Amino acid sequence: MDNISNTRTDKVLQVKNLSKMYGKGCHACFETTGPQYNTNICAHCGSVVAAHNVSFDLYKGEILGIMGESGSGKSTAVKCLYFDQVPSAGSAIFTDEAKQYELFNMNSAQQRHLANHRFGMVYQNPHQGLNFDISAGGNIAERLLMSEVDNYAAIRARATELLARTEVLPERMDELPKNFSGGMQQRVQISKALAINPPLLFLDEVTTGLDLSVQAAILDLILEIQHEQQTAMIVVTHDLGVIRLLAGRTLVMKYGRVIESGLTDQILEDPQHAYTQRLVASAL
Amino acid sequence: MVNTSNKRPILRVKNYSKYFTLHEQGKIIPSSHAVNLEVYPGQLTALTGPTGSGKSTVLKGIYRTYLPSSGHLYFRTRENQEIDLTLADEHRILELRRNDIGFVTQFLHALPRQITEDVVAQPLIQQGMKKTPAVNIAREILAAMNLPEDLWGISPATFSGGEKQRVNLARGLVSRPRLLLLDEPTASLDPDTTEIVIRLIEDLKHEGVAMLAIFHHPEVVKRMADSVVQLKPPTTSKIKLKETA
Numbered sequence A: 001m002d003n004i005s006n007t008r009t010d011k012v013l014q015v016k017n018l019s020k021m022y023g024k025g026c027h028a029c030f031e032t033t034g035p036q037y038n039t040n041i042c043a044h045c046g047s048v049v050a051a052h053n054v055s056f057d058l059y060k061g062e063i064l065g066i067m068g069e070s071g072s073g074k075s076t077a078v079k080c081l082y083f084d085q086v087p088s089a090g091s092a093i094f095t096d097e098a099k100q101y102e103l104f105n106m107n108s109a110q111q112r113h114l115a116n117h118r119f120g121m122v123y124q125n126p127h128q129g130l131n132f133d134i135s136a137g138g139n140i141a142e143r144l145l146m147s148e149v150d151n152y153a154a155i156r157a158r159a160t161e162l163l164a165r166t167e168v169l170p171e172r173m174d175e176l177p178k179n180f181s182g183g184m185q186q187r188v189q190i191s192k193a194l195a196i197n198p199p200l201l202f203l204d205e206v207t208t209g210l211d212l213s214v215q216a217a218i219l220d221l222i223l224e225i226q227h228e229q230q231t232a233m234i235v236v237t238h239d240l241g242v243i244r245l246l247a248g249r250t251l252v253m254k255y256g257r258v259i260e261s262g263l264t265d266q267i268l269e270d271p272q273h274a275y276t277q278r279l280v281a282s283a284l
Numbered sequence B: 001m002v003n004t005s006n007k008r009p010i011l012r013v014k015n016y017s018k019y020f021t022l023h024e025q026g027k028i029i030p031s032s033h034a035v036n037l038e039v040y041p042g043q044l045t046a047l048t049g050p051t052g053s054g055k056s057t058v059l060k061g062i063y064r065t066y067l068p069s070s071g072h073l074y075f076r077t078r079e080n081q082e083i084d085l086t087l088a089d090e091h092r093i094l095e096l097r098r099n100d101i102g103f104v105t106q107f108l109h110a111l112p113r114q115i116t117e118d119v120v121a122q123p124l125i126q127q128g129m130k131k132t133p134a135v136n137i138a139r140e141i142l143a144a145m146n147l148p149e150d151l152w153g154i155s156p157a158t159f160s161g162g163e164k165q166r167v168n169l170a171r172g173l174v175s176r177p178r179l180l181l182l183d184e185p186t187a188s189l190d191p192d193t194t195e196i197v198i199r200l201i202e203d204l205k206h207e208g209v210a211m212l213a214i215f216h217h218p219e220v221v222k223r224m225a226d227s228v229v230q231l232k233p234p235t236t237s238k239i240k241l242k243e244t245a
Helices: A073-082 A107-120 A136-144 A152-165 A182-194 A211-228 A240-246 A264-269 A274-281 B055-063 B091-097 B118-124 B131-144 B161-174 B191-204 B216-224 B236-244
Strands: A009-020 A048-059 A063-067 A089-096 A099-101 A121-122 A199-206 A234-235 A249-254 A257-263 B009-020 B027-037 B042-049 B069-075 B082-084 B101-106 B180-181 B210-213 B227-230
Touching: A009 A073, A048 A234, A048 A249, A048 A257, A048 B236, A063 A073, A063 A240, A073 A089, A073 A199, A073 A234, A073 A249, A089 A107, A089 A136, A099 B216, A107 A121, A107 A136, A121 A182, A136 A152, A136 A182, A152 B118, A152 B236, A182 A211, A199 B091, A211 A240, A234 A240, A234 A274, A249 A264, A249 A274, A257 A264, A257 B180, A274 B131, B009 B055, B027 B042, B027 B055, B027 B210, B027 B227, B042 B055, B042 B216, B055 B069, B055 B210, B101 B161, B118 B131, B118 B161, B131 B161, B161 B180, B161 B191, B191 B210, B191 B216
Parallel strands: A063 A234, A063 A249, A121 A199, A199 A234, B042 B210, B042 B227, B101 B180, B180 B210
Antiparallel strands: A009 A048, A009 A089, A089 A099, A249 A257, B009 B027, B009 B069, B069 B082
16 A cells, blocks of 8 residues: 555545536636636636536545635535536445445436435525424424334434434424524434434535524534544535534635645645635634 | 664654745745754654744644645654655545644644543544543543643633643643644743643653654753754745745
């Protein structure tokens, strides 16, 4: 073995050249977009290059941060991996219990099965991740049912355990999410995502818009889960504080491209790209 | 005075340079220039030199908090192989940080809201130790550093400088790294605590830990260092060379 490579054998995800275009695309799309042109809209055909050539790997128990402002493509990358969007190009290999899945070569039924059984997703907006017409407990039950847990008592017990774990009072299990505060809704969403103990969890701006104290509690919860379950996570955020607290490694995106990546302390203390330097310098 | 008898260096720094390119200001700021040094197991190498000579930069470069501009950082692994840290992949660096290379700075960077004994136990837990034995070891080292026991169960956020520094050191020492980078570890300590810390560092040396250290006080250097490397601030002519290189 060359000894500058790591010795880990527990890679969870390998993403190569993930790209996502909106529009028909043309020969000039990649030459006229990106950070050096300050746009992700192709000057020639008007297509939007939401993400282009995004590559990274992720190991068990690792938290990878994807940082960038709105429109940088950071959410697009994660949504493609969770099958919310269909990528235009690229590959992603998910390794789970010694089996490998080529995510973008699977049919939609297989993709849904994998997302239901092995992935978790927490959106910025709880309306995206929760069904607001059914109770908090019902939301968790829904996820367990999709995963073929169908014993009523077992579902009830698991939902109670999860809500207690995320510090939502189990007594409020039968209430509708709309009765909850934003922070509570986010906790229910996290409970739902965790219901099946997924080895891979996507977190898309999960603390954005919450009160600082609520943010702190959610971030603590995420770290505890990482520690207890060894869950691999991708955390998408524009918040440097979240990146500093959660992520071991970080990708910085702008106009659909990864402009730099590295160990989080290196990205924050020795940023290489002009844009990252500006971001870090403008942090409060 | 370097004793190299039958020991090979754990770290060889060869022509290490680091300069910062600040895009916004259109400037290149030199920090370390052509640094050469060696660190041996069971010995302490002290970095000295005026402010701006790039002492901390060398330590951060070894730890990969800074990316190197040029040069090599050869590190001898447990398997007795030399690897160039400047080329090692990020996960490899993370493995080395977990098991082999420790860093104690002047400032405590801990997770907010985490209680002191957990802060200190964290490196052991990351190495795979269970929480209870890890916390027990953390308590032993906190006791050894004379940190009052009633502080162990609260977050170090409100501690005094000297208390924070002891927590910081305890965390850096607890995982028994093979190479310890120390950036002014006694800077904000009173004489009694400084003495405790110095004795701890001496104990580690006897256990074979290699250390590369920056000390504020020349008398500490004189007392602790097995070898001294004096750095000079990079000069402008050298920067110009780097710019065109």
